[in-house]
Amino acid sequence: MHRIAVIAGDGVGKEVVPEGIKVLEATGVELAFEPFPWGCEFYQRTGRMMPEDALETLQAFDAIYLGACGWPTVPDHVSLWGLLLPIRKSFEQYVNLRPVRCLPGIAGPLANRGPADVDMLFIRENTEGEYSGTGGRVHVGHAAELAVEVPVFTKRAIERCARFAFERARERRKRLVSVTKSNASRYAYVLWDEVVAELGAVEFPDVKVERVHVDAMAARMVMRPDSIDVVVASNLFADILTDLGAAIQGSLGLAASANLNPEREHPSLFEPVHGSAPDIAGRGRANPIGAVWSGALLLRHLEEELAAARIEAAIDRVTTEGEFLTGELGGRASTSEVGDAIAREVRRDQFSRGAC
Secondary structure, rough: OOOEEEEEEEOHHHHHHHHHHHHHHOOOOOEOOOOOEHHHHHHHHHHOOOOOHHHHHHHOOOOOEEEOEEOOOHHHHHHHHHHHHHHHHHHOOOOEEEEEOOOOOOOOOOOOOOOOOOOOEEEEEOOOOOEEEEEEEOOOOOOOOOEEEEEEOHHHHHHHHHHHHHHHHHOOEEEEEEOOOOOOOOOHHHHHHHHHHHHHHOOOOOEEEEEEHHHHHHHHHHHHHHOEEEEEEEEHHHHHHHHHHHHHHHHHHHOEEEEOOOOOOOEEEEEEEOOOOOOOOOOOOOOOHHHHHHHHHHHHHHHOOHHHHHHHHHHHHHHHHHHOOHHOOOOOHHHHHHHHHHHHHHHHHHHHHOOO
């Protein structure tokens, strides 16, 4: 039995998480879900995004399943630094893994590009860089007010994230792109380049490594997505590039992610990355595929590989058939109808395998 902490959070998170749970339960894997009502509504009642002992509570679980974090009534930096970032940092979830893959039947914005052309895996350093939180403000309220935000890069953090990326590249097509901006950032990203180059030469000589500047990488993702396999990048660069990746897929609602503590000393967190989407929240229009796909990543981390593969295959069959798609993908199905369709496919696959 795997114990899963559920934080539906805010906005459409409350709509897509139940669909993800529905699909996870359809796999037959023994999962025990425990919900926690944390997020912006909790903040407005208590002045905190989660209780003081939240991290201690979450440590007892095998994984965390999150819907969305943020709402217009709470400043974004308050909601993010009050819930998601403390979990990532305290639990050493130093790998943020985001698959960028065109799904069959979904027409993305790139002409003549489909599943055979777009299959990337992004590895984002998840605890340092531009999200380190190092800095401050002085002369607050005066004309000379000053804000300083300092990105922090350590050799240890770069190396452990890059090693994970090299390992994934070795499992796939043995190609890794390291994204930096070392022509402009003479210290932080030069260190990044040096660490990745040394690690590749010493431990992964069979993996081809390219160093690409982030602006060139954005163009390459659009112009030559078929040339990209595994990508490793800093917190900020990978955050931005994976949203571009979601657009290439056809919808931010398709974007799945895993915040991993590879050593499993702490629980890992799994979430779609579409945000709380206040403009459509409560209307049954949110695309649950990103949440469902994140559930598959959760199962894979728990070493339930067969069940994870069944969910991903079920997603592909639903998008291929095309009857149950949400509005931004050209369909008319509701959030729950898409979840129901994927769950049916998962159960059907289970029955077929059992009958063989």
